[in-house]
Amino acid sequence: DADVTQTPRNRITKTGKRIMLECSQTKGHDRMYWYRQDPGLGLRLIYYSFDVKDINKGEISDGYSVSRQAQAKFSLSLESAIPNQTALYFCATSSLVGLGGKDLFFGPGTRLTVL
Amino acid sequence: GQQVMQIPQYQHVQEGEDFTTYCNSSTTLSNIQWYKQRPGGHPVFLIQLVKSGEVKKQKRLTFQFGEAKKNSSLHITATQTTDVGTYFCAGGTSGTYKYIFGTGTRLKVLA
Numbered sequence: 001d002a003d004v005t006q007t008p009r010n011r012i013t014k015t016g017k018r019i020m021l022e023c024s025q026t027k028g029h030d031r032m033y034w035y036r037q038d039p040g041l042g043l044r045l046i047y048y049s050f051d052v053k054d055i056n057k058g059e060i061s062d063g064y065s066v067s068r069q070a071q072a073k074f075s076l077s078l079e080s081a082i083p084n085q086t087a088l089y090f091c092a093t094s095s096l097v098g099l100g101g102k103d104l105f106f107g108p109g110t111r112l113t114v115l
Numbered sequence: 116g117q118q119v120m121q122i123p124q125y126q127h128v129q130e131g132e133d134f135t136t137y138c139n140s141s142t143t144l145s146n147i148q149w150y151k152q153r154p155g156g157h158p159v160f161l162i163q164l165v166k167s168g169e170v171k172k173q174k175r176l177t178f179q180f181g182e183a184k185k186n187s188s189l190h191i192t193a194t195q196t197t198d199v200g201t202y203f204c205a206g207g208t209s210g211t212y213k214y215i216f217g218t219g220t221r222l223k224v225l226a
Binding site: 056104 | 217
């Protein structure tokens with residue numbers, strides 16, 4: 001079984017619709033992240049969470065919200081989807097970070113298209 | 116805010132040629148990580164550098180972290196078709212523990 005799973009894997013929706021992307025992990029990691037990937041722009045951080053009670057905005061949080069329902073679950077919502085939110089979305093996890101940092105484990109991604 | 120740029124954006128090489136991608140941060144980093152994303156896949160961790168001037172090798176891959184901890188490079192010697200993909204650097208900042216990714220370098224290897 002995959003350590004980090006994302007659902008759905010693909011989604012096509014219309015402008016104005018509310019969309020939720022879900023992420024689950026079995027790695028036992030405390031830290032979870034949502035990134036979006038656009039061609040030529042790399043991976044941009046949307047939100048991150050270091051434990052269930054901790055939520056932080058990333059580089060591009062406008063238009064998005066998140067919920068950390070449990071240590072293993074971190075969901076991303078688009079309250080009212082717009083076409084420029086069409087992108088590939090990745091969830092990632094990492095263990096507690098020491099001075100040197102810890103690597104990120106990525107899920108398979110969700111390809112979202114907003115018409 | 117913090118920015119991490121990578122050059123080049125694209126690189127096509129003949130199999131057997133060398134390849135280098137460069138990463139530059141607008142701020143001093145506590146550490147830098149490198150990831151590889153195969154076409155259609157997700158980023159996979161390659162390595163982490165922490166110390167100023169650090170150099171690490173993985174077979175044909177050589178990673179460097181600049182003395183000022185604001186830049187890094189990945190060099191691949193004698194590329195193979197299995198090296199195809201997009202290479203990302205990700206800068207970590209002390210005290211925040213979040214990673215800002217570079218724009219990525221997409222490598223194509225021609226057989």
